[in-house]
Amino acid sequence: MLLVKTLRSSTFKQALIAIGTFGMIVSALFTYVYLSTSSYVRSRSDRGIMTEYSSLESAYERSGRDGLIALIKQRIAEKSFADNVYIVVDPSLAALGGNLTAWPSTVTAARGWTEFRAGEPLPHATNRPLVRAMLQTFPGGDRLLVGKDISDLDRFADQIKTAMISVAALLFVVAGVASVLVTRRTVGRIESINATSRAIMRSGLDKRIPLRGSHDEWDRVAENLNLMLDRIETLMGEVRQVSDNVAHDLRTPLTRMRGRLEKAYHAQRIGEDDQILIGDTIADLDAVLRIFSSLTRIAQIETQARKGAFRTVNLVEIASEVVELYDAAAEQEGTRLTVVGDRQVLVTGDRDLIFDAIANLVDNAIKHGRAGGKVVVANENIDGRPVISVADDGPGIPAGEHEQVFKRFYRREHCRYTPGNGLGLSLVAAVARLHDARIEMLDNLPGLKFKLWFSAPIR
Structure with a gap:
């Protein structure tokens, strides 16, 4: 099943395209190397043949047929010319000299380059050699063939070709196996995610995708x-x-x-x-x-739909308005409500929402603080960041409930029967998220201090 999904996957198809492209590049490279090598080997052989042909042609021009035949006999006797092939024939193609007994039947041209398989082995060899030769027909009708046994060169070129084909085939096999393995691994991980998704749809959100510890x-x-x-x-x-x-x-x-x-x-x-x-x-x-x-x-x-109303506002002004609004309620509870801190603390945000957030914090501080105590609203610039805090001297909130109080409708047991609906701090948290602000809850010793850390204002 996994193999079928592997072969059908888009990753495997892309891997095949990559392998095909890579294969064409490698094939073109190997073909170039083979042709270059073969051409280089043959060019070296052709230079030797041309040098020898020029010597024999000069001998024919100086001494005629007899001088040419004598020079060929001399070359045949020397070991350094053992790979050379010679034959001189008259106009009727009867052999006059050389180490071939007869003119090659496959050679019909009168002059120029040719390649042929000799009819018989050379004296130093056991197999019929592959010969590359230069032909010439002299004015009297005599013909000269001078060449070289290129069997070794031909075998060398064949070995290069075989090696290149083998390497190319090996590369294709390795690339194919690697692509299957890589695709199989990818499909396996995707299938693991799909299996977890199906399990979640069947039984609930308690399932998790397994990790393999590879950190990939x-x-x-x-x-x-x-x-x-x-x-x-x-x-x-x-x-x-x-x-x-x-x-x-x-x-x-x-x-x-x-x-x-x-x-x-x-x-x-x-x-x-x-x-x-x-x-x-x-x-x-x-x-x-x-x-x-x-x-x-x-x-x-x-939904962050209110970000369009953001502008630069002064927290001090907003806090002063909130304190003025709740001054009567604080006085009724015997609480002293004050504003302290810097004169100007600028933030970029929605003025009305920030007002509501501060108002909720102040309202909670008055309701749940100590009767006859104090509530302090402080505005500060700390390390370039605007900060507003609301502190009371009441019983505070245990550290284990700091995260819980921001949930909607969450109310502590002793607050269940006091006015309110448990949504005030949820609204504060929503306003903070909208403004990318950080909420910090600290022990005021005694009491609780809420701090809102805003981002520096956009200028």
Whole structure:
């Protein structure tokens, strides 16, 4: 099955194209090398033949037929000319001298270059040699053939050709096997990812793509996919938690509203009591609507659609407006609310969203801080980065719950029955993500300090 998928894969097809292209290049290279080698070998032989032919032609011009035959006999007797081939014939092709007994039957030209297989072995050889020769017909009709046994050169060229063909075939085989193995490995990793995907679709998000520890690109892809699955599983868990919390938080006000309406339906109409009942019902409906409004607002922020409204704003001005807005609420709780820090802390962002985030932090600090305590809003430029912090001196939040408090509808047990819907810090987190800001929660000893680290403003 895996082999079939390997042969059908696009990677294998691309490997075949690469092998074909590589094969054509290698074949062209080897052909060039073979032809160059063969041409070089034959050119060296031809130079020797031409030198010998010139000597014999000069002897014929000086001494005629007898001088030519005498020189050929002298050459045949010398060992250094053992590979040379000679024959002189009269106009009737009768042999007059040389180490060939008869004119080659396959040679019909009167002059020029020729190659032929000799009819009989040379005196020093046992096989019929392959001869490359120069022909000439003299004015009297006599013919001269002077050549050289190139059997060894021919065998050398054949060996080169065989070696090149063998190497090319070996390269093709190795490349083919390598491409199958590489493609098989690629298909195997892809199939592993596909199998995990199918398992996830069947049973849930608890499956993960196995890593092989090779730290290659496939392991990196698997790691990223596993991180993505972790993130999806976390988000799905948060969605389930949000659903549970929505059901929990809406059940009580909706039940109260139904009970009041049912009571009003069955009871006798009493003007003032009806007015109170309707007012309480409206208040509960407003609370429900605020929950859905907050959810919608957080969703809009997380889509990053608000980045078009970004501009340079001063955190100090926004913080001052928030403090002014909550001053009465702080005074009612006996809390001292102040703004400290630099006079100008510039950030690039959405003014309204930053206002909402600071307002939520200040509201939480007043609600959950110490009665008669203090809340400090500080604006600073730290190492070129704008920072705003909101600190209280209340009981604080345990370190184990720092991540939990940013989840939607999350409320600590002792806060369940205080006003609120558990969406304030979720909105702060969404605003921070939109502005690429980092949230830091610190122990204020006593109390809690929220810090928002913004990026340097774009100028």
